[in-house]
Amino acid sequence: MxxxxxxxxxxxxxxxxxxxxxxxxxxxxxxxxxxxxxxxxxxxxxxxxxxxxxxxxxILIKDIFDFYQSNFGIISPSKSEQLREFTEENPKELVLEALKSADNYNAKSPIDYASSILNQWARKNIKSLEDVETERKLRSKKSSNIDKPVKPAPKWASNGKEPEEEEMTPEEAEAFFNGH
CATH class of the missing domain: 1.20.58 (Methane Monooxygenase Hydroxylase; Chain G, domain 1)
Structure with a gap:
């Protein structure tokens, strides 16, 4: 052609x-x-x-502009220029993914939010959508409770009985009430 x-x-x-x-x-x-x-x-x-x-x-630049207009409104000339710069500096699929993240987050300034995401991805050497997915999985794994250490249950919990209350000795009671 x-x-x-x-x-x-x-x-x-x-x-x-x-x-x-x-x-x-x-x-x-x-x-x-x-x-x-x-x-x-x-x-x-x-x-x-x-x-x-x-x-x-x-993905075409036109796809990125269409996504922006359908989700965020009319593109001003300055925002248009910023989007063009993003596509020159980054893979187009990453620019589109950053804008989708801005949309999901309901960012007040989607261009700034996308710029921040793209800069963060550049620092982490993320260059493809696969890298983005890997990063997201790692982040969700870190934030889940699965990896957090669990404190072992007290011994009384395993035998099904509640612990019996222990009485304080007079010396312990005096120290407790006097703040020692």
Missing amino acids: VGSETASAERKRRQRERERAIEPTKCVTMSQVSHIESDIESDIEIDKESESEKNNTG
């Missing part, structure tokens, strides 16, 4: 041709023609990039 148009680029090219055919009375200057040609070329390049990204990871 390298060097050929994708379906969306072809549709856009046809749309531009129809628009030119509808407006025959307007003069088209050479700068407009070159602008149209450069648009077609850029559309083809974007489609090629999208296709190669899809083949490599299965």
